[in-house]
Amino acid sequence: MKAGAGERFLRLLIEHTGDPVVVEATVRAARSRSEMVAALPEEETRRHTRALMAGVLDAVRGEGPGEDVLAAAERLGSDRARQGVPVAAFLDGFQAARAHLVRTLIAEGRRTGVPDAVLLDGVTRIDEITTALVHRMVHAHRIAELEMARTVREGRVQMLRQLLHGESVPVLAPLAPSGAYHCVVSDVSDPAVAARLEPELLAAGPGLCGLVDGRLAALVARLPEPPRACPLLVAAPPMPPAAIAPMYALGRRALRAGAAAGLTGLRELADLALLTATEGEPELGGLLAAALPGGLDPDDPFHVELAETALAYLDHGGRIEPTAAALHVHGNTVKYRIRRIQEITGRPLLDPSAGAAVSRAAHWWWALRRWLALARS
Template identity: 30%
Template sequence: MSAKPRPPAKTPRRRLVARLRGDRERMVAMIIERVLEQIPDYAPTVAEMLRPTTNAMIDQLLAALDGQRGPTPAELATFVEYGRERARQRISLEGVLRAWRLAIRLLLDELAAAAPASGADDRLLLQMTNELLDIVDSAILAYSRGHREVELERIGRESQQRAEFTAALLTGRVGPTELHQQAQRYGLDTGREYRAFRTRPSEAVTAEELERLLRQALHAERVFLTRIDGDLAGFTDRDFTLDAPVPIGFGTATRLADLDHSFRLASRAYATAAAFGRRGTCDFTELGLLPAVVADPELGAELVRRYLLPLGTGDATTVLVDTVAHFLESGMRVEATAARLIVHQNTVRYRIGRFEELTGCDLRSPHTALQVWWAIQHARLG
């Protein structure tokens, strides 16, 4: 009978890797102990939660080292999943990388300590050390990618939840209990006053650009943004001025529980500013009666018929109406109107008299003056 072939003798590399595999349980226990002691992020974690993945990672590192190769695609996919698992456990990426450094230092120490008994000379030890570091670099990249994926998913979910809460608050769909809970979650003060705002993207500025402008004007954590019917809406506790290419309507300051009222006023402020061609931040309280002019077009049309149609059309009519508008806006002071228009005071008096003659009205009557002002503002809406 022929003798069975003997298995090939183990090389120093194989003996060294075998020694490390034999000590794996002890090394894993040491790694976990040091991680729990030295890295605060892992404090809430128990050893048994870390043991399966730590065992598997050491096995994969040693397998790659034994085969003188880098991690396989399947092993890299496993490292990605391990990174995702740590992220789901709320362990920061910084904490994870600190744990990796701690584990690799221990593994390198064990590699050096086991080298003499395995017949590994200094040259082989240096080669295996460099190989192990290369393997670890690839593993850490995969691990970090998995961790970041979960973090981005979480940020997306939290951003969506914040936007949904903002929309519900602005539209009056948040009850007292939920308001209290969400206010604590987002660091909002239910006793503090906030202002709602509303704006709309246009050909001049996209929604993304508009959002970036708002976040630059306000600290990101101090502004709450959402989308409502295609518009960009939100609230903040800060006053600011922004020279945007579109109007940004602001409501009055109010507490969180009444923020839907502020948002309704912000919506009217935006609609008014847009109708009159204004840009940038626009406060509802600064618009006076203009929101009412926009909101009641039937009344405006009737006042135009009463006070402006009798004037006819043409350049002379335009000059007449412009003079009356300046006269009303200056508090019906002839001197101030003349200075604004750069004309003689008698010219102003003539034009006012001509307007009153053609319309049969008396601008000295406050009630009549308001109606004429309303008619002019409605006509400016086109």
């Protein structure tokens, strides 16, 4: 823009950016375009409008927007983020204000005889400046959003940690003090894997996820459909937040037992009760392993095969065909192996005619699991 022409446009800009009537009309334009901006106090919009109009004027006078102007743009973006105004909504208001100011300048310039070429150069310069300001506003808005999200999330995860550790803490959103939540525990320590699992855990209802004691844990109002091909997750029955800490401790024990057994997927804590209890008493399990399958030789592969078949037989309720399907062998093979292990040990695996049949079967199951663990070690 030539010096003389630039001075004409600058005078036009000075007159209108300092005109209270133009400022108020620009404020109204911004508020009319964005409902969320309009919901803010009018003085809030006016404050930022004045600062940015003054900044545009200074930038046109100089080589471009200075640090004060850019700082004003950053404050606008940051303030709108903290006020809960999305970036699209506040940009709608900003662009409406810019458009109104440009239209006013063009109309007044033409009225006073400013050449169109001068007006075009001036408007182009304003667009260059406002583009730079928009970049700063959007960047500041995003930074503020990230800071707030991190602060909110950190506060929620800290509440989750305190609840799971049994500390007395106010129960805040997204949890409800009167609600009941499943405590879900895992051994997932990789933040990237945890981030992929969180949406699946929260898909069925409100809840809260986070890394507690270095592992992904969650409180969820409803259990989701079991995630596909996921690591072992142990879910306790629903409890109020104040009573969740014992479920967390028990769930961690069940998780260790389930992991040692090679389990994966979402499992309910009650389904792992026997496994958890037996894993917690290795010495007692060792006594049973020495007493019941005492005739088996852990160094004999055939005897290990017999023990594996017997354990599968117990896991399938003493039914031949399901056991054979699980082991991928013929039903007669299962019958033969069951007969052989009973001959070698001198004890029946299942004896409904005897008293305490359930505890006898449980003892055999415990003994075989422990015996196999020792044989494989």
